[in-house]
Amino acid sequence: MNNNFTEEMLDKLRKKVGEGMSEKRYFHTLEVEKMAARLGAIYVPECISVLRAAALLHDITKEKSAEEHIAIFEQNGVLVSESDKKSPKMFHAKTAALVIPGQYAEFATPELIGAVRYHTTGRADMTILEKIIYLADYIDMSRKFSDCVELREFFFNFDFESASEEEKVAHLNHTLIKSYDFTIRGLIDDGKLIDKTTLEARNFLIMNS
Numbered sequence: 001m002n003n004n005f006t007e008e009m010l011d012k013l014r015k016k017v018g019e020g021m022s023e024k025r026y027f028h029t030l031e032v033e034k035m036a037a038r039l040g041a042i043y044v045p046e047c048i049s050v051l052r053a054a055a056l057l058h059d060i061t062k063e064k065s066a067e068e069h070i071a072i073f074e075q076n077g078v079l080v081s082e083s084d085k086k087s088p089k090m091f092h093a094k095t096a097a098l099v100i101p102g103q104y105a106e107f108a109t110p111e112l113i114g115a116v117r118y119h120t121t122g123r124a125d126m127t128i129l130e131k132i133i134y135l136a137d138y139i140d141m142s143r144k145f146s147d148c149v150e151l152r153e154f155f156f157n158f159d160f161e162s163a164s165e166e167e168k169v170a171h172l173n174h175t176l177i178k179s180y181d182f183t184i185r186g187l188i189d190d191g192k193l194i195d196k197t198t199l200e201a202r203n204f205l206i207m208n209s
Contacts, residue, residue: 005049009106010056016104017056022063028142029059035136042160042168044128053107054115054133060103061095069095086193093120122180122201131172138179147182154178173205180205 014033018026036055040048061069069091073080076098084090097117101108115133118126122134139152155175160168180202187194 005053005107010049010052013053013056013104013107017060020060025059025063028140029056031140031142032058032133032136035140036132039132039136043132043172047111047129050109050112051115051129051132051136054112054119054129055136057096057100057104057107057112058116058119058133058137059092059096061099062092064092064095066091072098083193087195090120090195093117118197121195121197122176123197124200124204126176126201131176135172135175135179147186151175151179151182170209173209177202177205177209 014030017029021029033052033055036051037048040051044051061072064072066088069088070080072095073091078094078098094117097113100113100116111127111129114127115129118130119133119137123130126134135155139148139155141152143149143152155171158171163171180198183198184194184202
């Protein structure tokens, strides 16, 4: 893994990403970068630059239309199922992961692309980088929804200084389970489809915690 993206690389990436985003989306992106660095300092300080880059890239296709997302899928030979079409808000994580190798080749490591790909749904057996970007996107300081605020308070109301590494990871996993519970309940309340990878992500952590 390339753990050493330089500040110059990140500065250029930040500027390039910002040129294609609304002010609101860009502000959120910068807040996710800050939160990813904060979480990285707790769990994988050697990977903070990778986490910051992944955070900057996680929403690069968020504001595209459904038609534009479909075009990206077709260009990359990815079939779009009927269930996918019922959940267009999930498109952006997949399409961002698809465009990174071509548009941001210097950042296109498998670890970074995985973190971007699964930042909305999670998946079973997530890597630590995937978990951090997923959580950073959920609890960054721009998030004012009650579930996000509650989860942020839950995560940081923990004594990291006296905890062992195993206890820190257990707390991260518990936080992710709580986030999946929030997400699943919200989707049920809204009558929306639940992505099977989210169910698999939750069940994996329940089985292995």
